[in-house]
Amino acid sequence: MRSRPGAYSRKRGRKFSTSRRNLHMATWEGVPATIFQVLLQGPFLTGFLLYLGASSGQIGLVIALTTLVNVAQVGVAFLIQRLPSRKWALVTFVGLHRLLWSSTGLVPFLFPRPFWVTAFIILYALAFIVNTAGAVLWSSVISDLVPPRVRGRYFGIRNTLLNALGSLVLYGGGVVLDHYPGGQGFLILYIVVWIFSTANVVVFFFYPDVPFEKSDERKFMPMLKKPLHDGLFMKSTLFLSLWLLLQNVTVPLYSYVMLQLLHINYQTLSLLTVFQTVFMMVSFYFWGNLNAKYSNKRLLFWTLPIIAASSLLWGLLSVFPVLLVLVAVHIVFGVGVGGFNQLAFNFIIGDTPKKERPMYMAMYAALTGLASFFGPLVGGKVYEWIENWPHAVQVYGMQLIIGGLMIVLIMLLGHRILKDV
Known part of the structure; x- marks a missing residue:
């Protein structure tokens, strides 16, 4: 009888150490992912597209493409139920995504100049079409990998560490582009991208193949109806989709405004993004601690006025120095x-049934992705329409309008929908 408690204790010890090892693996996987993604997104994406000769409308289209393809996650969520193992499917789709995305750096070497933007858009679109499967698989795996009791704290710590790294990469990338303007600077960035995107795929080979608790439904329509018939989930998701539609009219094009209209250099733009990332890191700890006391939905509501305020702050450019206002905007x-x-x-991942979680995540991604697609697309077109309007209207007029609409949305729907049951 005495051996059984000892065996149970050792078993618990092995389970705990395996769980810790899995969490460390998931954190380390984020290191190369963060490095190459930072160098391919945000100001560097906008800058590379401007180098290729893209217009504001084309930049808006490229930014929007990453969210439009999320609609396909609904089909992927159904198909992964048929997989005997998620790990190797995850490795395959992640590898294809990294390969296609990083290959956009070869566009100036492989195509004549008139086709640069078109070739970039095609490769970029293919990369994120493939990523729809990878995103569903990764979200499904990570939700099973991280125990529910530590999710808030773990993701807070993970996000803080990776965003700290991202801040350093952002600043370093800005320095490189300022010292080596044009094609030479982007070639240096893409060499780093090729190294770390490869390393990221290699790390996924060491991911654990965690057991997959599948849906009780075997047909597509009954599985799809699970989230659709969940009233609280759908109301929250539709509201957040509308919010992201407004937010993405302006936010993804901040870099365009700063680079093209305010003539901010890459190093300064990178520093501004670092400010944003640092305060985002601090907020992860803050929101994570609050999450131990308050529900996800209530805290989501509290974030909305802060985001709206950051949009309204652009109006201060009319009376205060540009850099001071931009620092405040990025911090808030x-x-x-x-x-x-x-x-x-x-x-x-926490407020949805475990067996149906892939379809819930896919439905959320599809609806918010569809809304987020139209945001930067509309924003990019508006900047084309107003290019001959007064400079002040081009720089901060749309931000003030969107910020005002956000406040109206919060007052009319936010409190009613994102309330605790």
Whole structure:
């Protein structure tokens, strides 16, 4: 009889150490992923597209493409139920995504100049079509990998560490582009991208193949109806989709405004993004601690006025120095969007039934992705329409309008929908 408690204790010890090892693996996987993604997104994406000769409308289209393809996640969520193992499917789709995305750096070497933007858009679109499968698989695996009792704290710590790394990469990338303007600077960045995107795929080979608790439904329509018939989930998701539609009219094009209209250099733009990231990191800890006391939905509501305020702050450019206002905008937005992203993810993986979680996550991604697609597309077209309007209207007019609409949305629907049951 005495051996059984000892065996149970050792078993518990092995289980605990395996869980810790899995969490460390998931954190380390984020290191190369963060490095190459930072160098391919945000100001560097906008800058590379401007180098290729893209217009504001084309930049808006490229930014929007990453969210439009999320609609396909609904089909992927159904198909993965048929997989005997998620790990190797995850490795395959992640590898294809990294390969296609990083190959956009070869566009100036492989195509004549008139086709640069078109070739970039095609490769970029293919990369994120493939990523729809990878995103569903990764979200499904990570939700099973991280125990529910430590999710808030773990993702807070993970996000803080990776965003700290991202801040350093952002600043370093800005320095490189300022010292080596044009094609030479982007070639240096893409060499780093090729190295770390490869390393990221290699790390996925060491991911554990965690057991997959599948849906009780075997047909597509009954599985699809699970989230559709969940009234609280659908109301929250539709509201957040409308919110992201407004937010993405302006936020993804901040880099365009700063680079093209305010003539901010890459190093300064990178520093501003670092400010945003640092305060986002601080907010992860803040929101994570609050999440131990308050629900995901209530805290999501609290993030909305902060994001709206960051948009309204652009209006201060009419009376205060440009850099002072931009620093304030990025700090406030970092605090708000850091909480929003973390809490929205916790809401999807924590407030939904485990067996049906892939379809719930896919439905959320599809609806918010569709809304987020139209945001930058509309924003990019508006900047084309107003290019001959007064400079002040081009720089901060749309931000003030969107910020005002956000406040109206919060007052009319936010409190009623994102309330505790």
